[in-house]
Amino acid sequence: MNRYVTQHRRDAMALVTASVSLTWAELSAESARLAHFLERVAPEARHIGLRAANSADYVIAVHAIQLLGKVLVPLNTRLTMSELAGQIETADIDVLLVDEPIELSITQFALTSRDEASLATPHEWADDEVMSLMFTSGTTGRAKAVKQTFGNHIASAEAAKTRLGYGMxxxxxxxxxxxxxSGLAQVYRSARFGSTLYVEPRFDVVQTLELIETARITHISLVAVMLQRLLDAGLSRHQLRLLLVGGGPVPRPLLEEAERRQLPVAQTYGMTETCSQVATLLPSEALAHIGSSGQSIAPTQLRINADGEIEVNGPTVTPGYYRQPEADAWTPDGYWQTGDLGTIKDGYLYVHDRRSDLIISGGENIYPAEIESVLLRCQGIQDVGVVGRPDPTWGAIPVAFTVGTFDFDEAIQLLHDHLASYKHPKAWIAVDELPRNANGKLMRHRLKEADHDSSR
Incomplete structure (x- = not known):
């Protein structure tokens, strides 16, 4: 990535937060000093974990790790220590960069660490070198680390530029x-094309609206619930050229209101395994193709197999999962099976289920099997099934169907100890038995039907 960063005008603005503004020269200098520090204190480290809130130092660390030729492993700050320990082990993380120390026995360094000296010789990346490991969750609930190569990230950035337009x-x-x-991809696009990156610690409606107006923001990435809140607060176009919305389809009323305000909303479909988006519906097409995620972004190819599953091929697709090759989803002719069900009509992709059991709540992926495995530890719970219930604010929320008599407080404590709060069931339904087929497989569609009937 450094080969592109050094081409940008050195006095042009690269990174802006509420507390700091850095030119490309300053960002490069800060990154090189952190890289030198890491090389000195942890020369043998190969996989470097990054656990911190959004900040300028986070972006500096991303650049520093790639200068060293090390593998970046971003970690979700909302995970419990139990979940985090599992991911550290899975990804073979050697050291952590943190904004606050955590109570785990692993070498940790402050995100603000720097040496006076700078790294002398940056690493030159080959396209097939693994540059990052990013976690997703499998339907078994076991976290999987997706391998993302330098070539994957560059191809993703180039494809986004071709389809949507990014520039200095x-x-x-x-x-x-x-x-x-969705966040990390913007860092790499900025580095590739020289765009100025504005980073907020979290989504705040008032602050976002102010920045869109005063900083003359051109691009922003959101999930539907964020777009809804911005619209409710009076979002206007100003200098916006693109509002990229992922994490599930955008409801028609939101699209219609965005159209009324001439807001350029682009719906997108992608996954961690494809290094961000592989299909995007352009703003001009939004109302003509309601429910669609758009056309594939060249040179990516999409197809639907005989089971109705979306398969993808192209330079952004992962080489596979780290240390879990048995989970890889390749077809004999080189397509990746996404696990998502969809159709393609006149070249436009329609995603019907982002995996049949996946719950997308406020843009966060929640796998029912992960919740079920925790609840089954609770004494008295004989069986449990979790499904998503449509929710006007979050898109969907998890609902737990339980069999047996149990201590509710104990169940809540188990969830608190093992799962991030957004994964906790928001509704509980007691049943005599769960619907299972002859092989014992849970028939989730029956639970969804039962929940629909009970919530009417």
Whole structure:
């Protein structure tokens, strides 16, 4: 990535937060000093974990790790220590960069660490070198580390530029977590094309609206609930050229209101395994193709297999999962099976289920099996099934169906100890038995039907 960063005008603005503004020269200098520090104190470290809130130092660390030729592993700050320990082990993380120390036995350094000296020789990345490991969750609930190569990240940035347009004059606002693909992808696009990156610690409606107006923001990445809140607060176009919305389809009323205000909303479909988006519906197409995620972004190819599953091929697709090759989803002819069900009509992709059991709540992925495995530890819970219930604010919320008599406080404590709060069931339904087929497999669609009937 450094080969592109050094080409940008050195006095042009690279990074802006509430507390600091850095030119490309200053960002490069800070990154090189952190890289020198890491090389000195942890020369043998290969995988470097990054656990911190959004900040200028986070972006500096991303650049520093790539200068060293090390593998970046972003970690979700909302995870419990139990979940975090599992991911550290899975990804073979050698050291952590943190904004606050955590109570785990692993070498940790402050995100603000610097040496006076700078790294002398930056690493030159080859396209097939693994540059980052980013976690997603499998349907078994076990976290999987997705391998993302330098070539994956560059191909993703180039494809986004071709489809949506990114350049040196753009000002990109990040309000989603940098440990998510939607946030990290913007860092690499900025580095590739010289755009100015504005980073907020979290999504705040008032602050976001102010920045869109005063900083003349051109690009912002959101999930639907964020867009809804901005619209409710009076969002206007100003200098916006793109509002990229992922994490599930945008409801028609939101699209219609965005159209009325001439807001350029682009719906997108992608996944961690494809290093961000692989299909995007352009703003001009939004109302003509309601429910669609758009056309594939060249050179990515999409197809639907005989089971209705979306398969993808192209330079942004992961080489596979780290240390879990048995989970890789390749077809014999080189397509990645996404696990998502969809159709393609006249070249436009329609995603029907982001995996049949996946719950997307406020842009966060929640896997029912993960919740079920924790609740089954509770004495008295004989069986449990979790499904998503449509929610006007969050898109969906988890609902737990339980069999047996148990201590509710004990169940809540188990959830608190093992799962981030957004994964906790928001509703509980007691049943005599769960619907299972002859092989014992839970029929979630029956639970969804039962929940629909009970909530009417």
């Amino acid at each position: 004059s753009d000002r990109m606002l990040i309000v989603t977590p940098l440990f998510h693909m």
